[in-house]
Amino acid sequence: MIVGIVGGGQLARMLALAGYPLDFEFLILDPVPDASAAPLGAHLCGNYNDRALLADLAKRADVVTYEFENVPQESIKYLAEHTAVHPSHHTLAIARDRMREKTMFRELGIPTAPFAEVNSRSDLENAVAEIGLPAVLKTRTLGYDGKGQTVLRSPADLDTAWKQLGSMPLILEGYIPFDREISVIAVRGLHGETKFYPISENTHRDGVLLLSTSRPDDPMQQQAQNYAKRLLDSLNYVGVLALELFQVGETLLANEMAPRVHNSGHWTIEGAETSQFENHLRAILGLPLGATTPVGYVAMVNFIGTIPKPEQVLALPGAHLHDYGKEARPGRKLGHATLRAQNEKMLAEGINQLLTLAQPEIKI
Amino acid sequence: MIVGIVGGGQLARMLALAGYPLDFEFLILDPVPDASAAPLGAHLCGNYNDRALLADLAKRADVVTYEFENVPQESIKYLAEHTAVHPSHHTLAIARDRMREKTMFRELGIPTAPFAEVNSRSDLENAVAEIGLPAVLKTRTLGYDGKGQTVLRSPADLDTAWKQLGSMPLILEGYIPFDREISVIAVRGLHGETKFYPISENTHRDGVLLLSTSRPDDPMQQQAQNYAKRLLDSLNYVGVLALELFQVGETLLANEMAPRVHNSGHWTIEGAETSQFENHLRAILGLPLGATTPVGYVAMVNFIGTIPKPEQVLALPGAHLHDYGKEARPGRKLGHATLRAQNEKMLAEGINQLLTLAQPEIKI
Known part of the structure; x- marks a missing residue:
C-alpha cells in the first residue's frame, strides 16, 4: 500500500x-x-x-x-x-477554523470558554462587552503554537490587538484561568471502531508544548473521552484526532481539535501498546485498530530551538531520543525524548533531568 | 552520522x-x-x-x-x-569459520559438543571413531539456517555425506540431544561497557527459527551471560553479538555465535527497553548503551515462505507485525510478529494463535 x-x-x-x-x-x-x-x-x-x-x-x-x-x-x-x-475534507474545513470548530463543540454539548465571532472593530467591542476581560483574540485560521493570538487584559489593549490582527477573520474567547491543560488522542477506524489513549497533561512554554505526561486512571479520562467520541462519530471521522481541553475544577472546556497525529501523543511510541502513528495508519487503511493501553509510566519532553547531544539523552535510563533531523532555529521543534519508567517517582526524577537538558534555565 | x-x-x-x-x-x-x-x-x-x-x-x-x-x-x-x-574484521574471520569459532569457545572454557576438523575422508573416519554417532557434518563456512550440514546416523551415511560436502573444509560435531535451544543477545560498547538481554528460548522448524520466547528470571541467564561476556571481552568486541547454546540438563553447550543483530533478538523491538538494533547502533557509534530490561512478556514468531494478511496479525491483541517487504519464496523469512502480553497465560494463548497464522498445519 x-x-x-x-x-x-x-x-x-x-x-x-x-x-x-x-x-x-x-x-x-x-x-x-x-x-x-x-x-x-x-x-x-x-x-x-x-x-x-x-x-x-x-x-x-x-x-x-x-x-x-x-x-x-x-x-x-x-x-x-x-x-x-482521511481525515475528510469536511473535517479539515471545520478544524482549521476556530469559529466553526467552537460552534461544533457547542452543538455537540461539549463545554467551551465563551466565544464570539469578530469581523469588525464594533464586533470586537460587543464581544468584549459580552465576554469580559481578560479575553483572547485569535485569528480564525492559520494559528498554531500560540501564533496569531493576543491576550486582551484591559480596554487599552483593544487598539493594539486590532491593529495586529484586525485584517483577518477573528474570534474572541474568554480567558480561562485553568488548573491544567490536557489532551486526549482518539482514533476511529474506517468501519467506526473507536479507541482512546490515556489522556496527556500538557505544559506549554511561550505557547509551545514543552512537556506531556500521562498517568494511569486519570480522573478526567472518561469525560475527555466522551467528548472526543462525540466529535469522532459526528464527523464520521477516520484516523487520529487530538482534542485539547482546559480543566477548571471538575469541568473540562474544549479548546481545539487537531485532525491528525499530535505532539501531545508522541509518548505513545514507547508508552502505549500501539503508537498514535501506527493507529492513524491502521485507521486510514481500514486495518484493525491496535490497543491503546499504557506501557509503563511515561512522559515526553520537546526539544525546542536547541537539542541536547545524543549521548546526554541516551545516558538517562528509560529515555528514548527522537531527533527529527532538522536544522536548529529559535522556537523550532527539533526533537523530543520519551521517558519510560517503572513508577511515578522514577518518572518525576527523569522528567527533571530531561527538562534540564531541554532548557537548562527551566525547572519544574 | x-x-x-x-x-x-x-x-x-x-x-x-x-x-x-x-x-x-x-x-x-x-x-x-x-x-x-x-x-x-x-x-x-x-x-x-x-x-x-x-x-x-x-x-x-x-x-x-x-x-x-x-x-x-x-x-x-x-x-x-x-x-x-564494527564488529572487527578479526571477529568476523572467527565467527564465519565453525572450526575457529569452536576452538575459541574451548580456549575460553565455554563448553561445546565434541568436535573435530575434517579435511579428508580419513579425517572423517577418525572423527566419527572419536566422537561417535549420531554426529553432524558441517561446512566450516557459509552455512546458515541449517544449510551446509547433514546428520550422520549410521556408518552407511558417511559416503553420502562425503559426496555432498567433501569438497569443502568441514567440521564434525557430536549430535546433542538437547533439552532446549537458547540464545543470549549481548552488546558491548566502544569503551567496553557490556549489557545482556534476557535469554531467548528458540524453536526451529526445518533448520529455520520459528519461535523465540523470553521469560524473566530464566535459570540459565547467568551462565549464558557469563559465556557471552568472555567472548565479548576476549574479542574486544563492539556491537551486538548473539550466542546460541544448547541446554542439556543444567549444562549449556555453545553452538555458534553471530557477530550481528540476530533473529532470536527481534522481540527486543517491543519487548525490551532498548532494542538490539538501537543498541548495536549505539555501540558502534560510541554512544551509551540502553537498558536491556524486559517490557512485558514477549514472544516472536517468524513468517517463513508465507506471511498472513496484515489484518489477521493486527487483530490479535498485543501483536506487532514486521513485514520485511520481500517477495514470497519457499523457506524465505518474510516477516515476523512480536507478541507482548501482560502475563504468561495471555502470552501462551497469543503464541498459539500466531503459530496458526504463521503455519496453519503446526501447533505447539
Missing part, C-alpha cells in the same frame, strides 16, 4: 517510521528539499498547491493523509476528488 | 528504522535492486566485492557494519583499512 502524506515534517517522518513494519510505502509532498520525512519515502518536492504534483500524488497513493491543518483547502479537496483522503 | 551497512536484508532494514530517531543516515550495499532495506537509505546497488562501491561506502560512512557473516572477507578487510568497521 502506498500512503501519501501532505507535509513532510516530523509528524510525517514518524508516520513513515511506524508504517514500514507494516510494509507501507510513502509519498511525501513538501516544498522543502531537506524536509524531515523526505529520506523515508518518495519526495514530491513542490508547493502544496502544485497541481501536477497533487495529480501525481492522487494517482500513485492508495490513501492520502496530512500532517497539518493549514494545508490549502483546495488541495485537499482536489485530492479527495481523485483518491481516498 | 552516516552508517554503512553491508547487506540490505531485513536486519539492515530494522537497523535503519532504529537509527532514524537518532538522526543517523544509512548507506546500504546490496546487489539486489529491491533489497528490503533499500528504501531506507542510499542504496549502493552492486556486488559485495565491487571495489568502486566499497570505496564509495568507506569514503561516505562514518562507521560500517554488516548484517551477515558470509560477506566476502576481503571486502570487510578493505573497508576496515579505510573507515571504522
Whole structure:
C-alpha cells in the first residue's frame, strides 16, 4: 500500500517510521528539499498547491493523509476528488477554523470558554462587552503554537490587538484561568471502531508544548473521552484526532481539535501498546485498530530551538531520543525524548533531568 | 552520522528504522535492486566485492557494519583499512569459520559438543571413531539456517555425506540431544561497557527459527551471560553479538555465535527497553548503551515462505507485525510478529494463535 502524506515534517517522518513494519510505502509532498520525512519515502518536492504534483500524488497513493491543518483547502479537496483522503475534507474545513470548530463543540454539548465571532472593530467591542476581560483574540485560521493570538487584559489593549490582527477573520474567547491543560488522542477506524489513549497533561512554554505526561486512571479520562467520541462519530471521522481541553475544577472546556497525529501523543511510541502513528495508519487503511493501553509510566519532553547531544539523552535510563533531523532555529521543534519508567517517582526524577537538558534555565 | 551497512536484508532494514530517531543516515550495499532495506537509505546497488562501491561506502560512512557473516572477507578487510568497521574484521574471520569459532569457545572454557576438523575422508573416519554417532557434518563456512550440514546416523551415511560436502573444509560435531535451544543477545560498547538481554528460548522448524520466547528470571541467564561476556571481552568486541547454546540438563553447550543483530533478538523491538538494533547502533557509534530490561512478556514468531494478511496479525491483541517487504519464496523469512502480553497465560494463548497464522498445519 502506498500512503501519501501532505507535509513532510516530523509528524510525517514518524508516520513513515511506524508504517514500514507494516510494509507501507510513502509519498511525501513538501516544498522543502531537506524536509524531515523526505529520506523515508518518495519526495514530491513542490508547493502544496502544485497541481501536477497533487495529480501525481492522487494517482500513485492508495490513501492520502496530512500532517497539518493549514494545508490549502483546495488541495485537499482536489485530492479527495481523485483518491481516498482521511481525515475528510469536511473535517479539515471545520478544524482549521476556530469559529466553526467552537460552534461544533457547542452543538455537540461539549463545554467551551465563551466565544464570539469578530469581523469588525464594533464586533470586537460587543464581544468584549459580552465576554469580559481578560479575553483572547485569535485569528480564525492559520494559528498554531500560540501564533496569531493576543491576550486582551484591559480596554487599552483593544487598539493594539486590532491593529495586529484586525485584517483577518477573528474570534474572541474568554480567558480561562485553568488548573491544567490536557489532551486526549482518539482514533476511529474506517468501519467506526473507536479507541482512546490515556489522556496527556500538557505544559506549554511561550505557547509551545514543552512537556506531556500521562498517568494511569486519570480522573478526567472518561469525560475527555466522551467528548472526543462525540466529535469522532459526528464527523464520521477516520484516523487520529487530538482534542485539547482546559480543566477548571471538575469541568473540562474544549479548546481545539487537531485532525491528525499530535505532539501531545508522541509518548505513545514507547508508552502505549500501539503508537498514535501506527493507529492513524491502521485507521486510514481500514486495518484493525491496535490497543491503546499504557506501557509503563511515561512522559515526553520537546526539544525546542536547541537539542541536547545524543549521548546526554541516551545516558538517562528509560529515555528514548527522537531527533527529527532538522536544522536548529529559535522556537523550532527539533526533537523530543520519551521517558519510560517503572513508577511515578522514577518518572518525576527523569522528567527533571530531561527538562534540564531541554532548557537548562527551566525547572519544574 | 552516516552508517554503512553491508547487506540490505531485513536486519539492515530494522537497523535503519532504529537509527532514524537518532538522526543517523544509512548507506546500504546490496546487489539486489529491491533489497528490503533499500528504501531506507542510499542504496549502493552492486556486488559485495565491487571495489568502486566499497570505496564509495568507506569514503561516505562514518562507521560500517554488516548484517551477515558470509560477506566476502576481503571486502570487510578493505573497508576496515579505510573507515571504522564494527564488529572487527578479526571477529568476523572467527565467527564465519565453525572450526575457529569452536576452538575459541574451548580456549575460553565455554563448553561445546565434541568436535573435530575434517579435511579428508580419513579425517572423517577418525572423527566419527572419536566422537561417535549420531554426529553432524558441517561446512566450516557459509552455512546458515541449517544449510551446509547433514546428520550422520549410521556408518552407511558417511559416503553420502562425503559426496555432498567433501569438497569443502568441514567440521564434525557430536549430535546433542538437547533439552532446549537458547540464545543470549549481548552488546558491548566502544569503551567496553557490556549489557545482556534476557535469554531467548528458540524453536526451529526445518533448520529455520520459528519461535523465540523470553521469560524473566530464566535459570540459565547467568551462565549464558557469563559465556557471552568472555567472548565479548576476549574479542574486544563492539556491537551486538548473539550466542546460541544448547541446554542439556543444567549444562549449556555453545553452538555458534553471530557477530550481528540476530533473529532470536527481534522481540527486543517491543519487548525490551532498548532494542538490539538501537543498541548495536549505539555501540558502534560510541554512544551509551540502553537498558536491556524486559517490557512485558514477549514472544516472536517468524513468517517463513508465507506471511498472513496484515489484518489477521493486527487483530490479535498485543501483536506487532514486521513485514520485511520481500517477495514470497519457499523457506524465505518474510516477516515476523512480536507478541507482548501482560502475563504468561495471555502470552501462551497469543503464541498459539500466531503459530496458526504463521503455519496453519503446526501447533505447539
